[in-house]
Amino acid sequence: MSHALPPTIDSVAANHWHTAAPAESPWLHEEVASRMQQRLDWIVKPPEQWCHWEPVRGGMASHNLLRERYPQAECTIYEPVAQRQALAQEKLTSRWWQLARWKGAAAQVGEPADGSLDMLWANMLLHNAADPQTLIERWHKALKVDGYVMFSGLGPDTVQQLHRLYTQLGLGPAGHAFTDMHDWGDMLVHSGFAEPVMDMERITLTFATPERLLQELRELGRNLHPARFAGLRGKRWKADLLQKMAERWPDKQADGQLSLTFEIVYGHAYKPQPKVRLEANSAVSLEDMKAMLKQPRNTGLR
Numbered sequence: 001m002s003h004a005l006p007p008t009i010d011s012v013a014a015n016h017w018h019t020a021a022p023a024e025s026p027w028l029h030e031e032v033a034s035r036m037q038q039r040l041d042w043i044v045k046p047p048e049q050w051c052h053w054e055p056v057r058g059g060m061a062s063h064n065l066l067r068e069r070y071p072q073a074e075c076t077i078y079e080p081v082a083q084r085q086a087l088a089q090e091k092l093t094s095r096w097w098q099l100a101r102w103k104g105a106a107a108q109v110g111e112p113a114d115g116s117l118d119m120l121w122a123n124m125l126l127h128n129a130a131d132p133q134t135l136i137e138r139w140h141k142a143l144k145v146d147g148y149v150m151f152s153g154l155g156p157d158t159v160q161q162l163h164r165l166y167t168q169l170g171l172g173p174a175g176h177a178f179t180d181m182h183d184w185g186d187m188l189v190h191s192g193f194a195e196p197v198m199d200m201e202r203i204t205l206t207f208a209t210p211e212r213l214l215q216e217l218r219e220l221g222r223n224l225h226p227a228r229f230a231g232l233r234g235k236r237w238k239a240d241l242l243q244k245m246a247e248r249w250p251d252k253q254a255d256g257q258l259s260l261t262f263e264i265v266y267g268h269a270y271k272p273q274p275k276v277r278l279e280a281n282s283a284v285s286l287e288d289m290k291a292m293l294k295q296p297r298n299t300g301l302r
Contacts, residue, residue, distance in 0.1 A: 007177035010226045011130035017222045018128065023084045025059045026219045029124045031203070032264055033062030036123060036152050039266065040069065043148075047118035051076040051142065055092060056084040058123035063092055066121065067107070075107040076117070085109060112142045120149045127153035127178050127265075128221055136191045140271055148270040149193070154178045155200055155263030159217070161250045162260070169244060173225040181265040193269035200265045206257040210245035213258050 050073055055063045067075060077092055079085040093107045112120075120139050129135050139149050156178045166174040181198040188196040207213040251259040 006127075006129075006132060006179050008173075008226060009130060009176045009224050010228075013222065013224045014128055014130035017224065018130075019081055021057055021221075022219065023056050023087045024219075025055075025057060025061065026124075026216075028203070028205075028216075028220060028262065029057065030059045030061050032152050033059035033123045034065070035201075035264075036150060036266055037062065037065060037069070039150065039268065045118075046070050047073050047147075049074045049076070049112075049117050049144075050119035050121065051078055051112045051117050052092075053078050053120060053122040053139070054084070054125055055079070055123075056088050058121075058125060060088075060091055062123065072105055073118075074105045076112045077107055077109045078111055079109065080111075114141050115144050117143050118147045120147070122149065122151040124152055124154070126151055126184070127155075128224065132179070132184075133187050133191065136187050136193075140191045140193060143271040145271055145273055148268060149188075151267050153184075153265050153267075155265040156180055157202065157261065157263035159260055159262065161258075162217075164250045165245065165248060168248065169241075171241075172229055173223070173227055175221075175223045175228075176225040178263075181267070184265060184267055185269075188267065188269045192271065194272040196267060196269035198265065198267050200263055202261050202263055204259050204261045206253060206259050208257055210242045210249075210258065213245070213260060214242075216260075 047070060050066075050070065052058070052063050052066065052075065055077060056079060063077075077088050079088045089109050093109065120143060122139065126132050126135065136149075139151075143149065158178055159175065162174045166172065181200050185196040185198045205216070207216065245258065249258045251261075253259060
């Protein structure tokens with residue numbers, strides 16, 4: 001695939017959803033964040049400066065756990081949407097009279113400066129980005145040398161049950177195609193990151209009713225496929241869809257509950273020392289070459 005764009009996404013719709021998404025953390029986002037935090041056990045050196053990139057949607061409960069894990073680290077909270085920025089300011093920063101403010105480093109809301117971060121944390125964000133390559137490049141720019149990014153998102157096997165039902169009913173695409181984890185790894189390398197580590201797991205949720213299943217999906221996102229139905233569908237259409245889901249759902253449990261599977265992709269990569277650019281006639285002294293070879297590379301991993 002192209003390094004620039006996801007397989008199928010309407011960039012206008014994606015940008016609109018990014019602005020209009022509810023200022024709350026869906027349950028699945030918090031669950032994925034808690035699982036991604038387990039991967040921090042691999043990191044030996046704790047960050048001194050780190051950034052939580054869009055924590056209101058990514059997980060406000062998990063943000064507090066990260067602050068507890070790294071109480072002395074300076075934290076920057078980046079929220080580009082005004083409503084969510086105000087909520088982050090209210091919920092995720094300590095007031096002067098609160099004990100947490102005096103027990104650890106303060107958190108500030110704003111965009112991190114270039115080359116300022118040891119860790120950048122971005123949970124359940126990248127799969128809905130209209131231009132993920134540019135976003136990854138922004139992350140790379142914000143990190144120090146040897147700093148690292150930790151991120152997660154949805155993979156291509158997400159909600160395949162819904163896709164199959166839409167295909168059976170001739171309803172068009174149920175959502176845009178999510179990027180494969182190997183392509184995320186390629187994007188990281190293309191942006192200047194080194195040694196990306198990608199892995200995935202599947203989380204299956206069950207729902208007692210079609211209504212509850214659709215509610216969960218509405219909290220998580222929207223159909224951003226360019227070929228999605230362009231108009232408005234009425235109450236009768238929705239009632240018919242709910243009936244078809246109850247009758248023909250591809251993965252129904254013995255007790256009648258509807259199963260829905262999410263592929264979760266996790267990624268980790270670090271920012272290496274910049275490469276020495278050689279001109280047609282360049283010279284590197286023996287002393288400089290020895291110094292470069294002796295310099296340790298700190299990936300933060302055990």
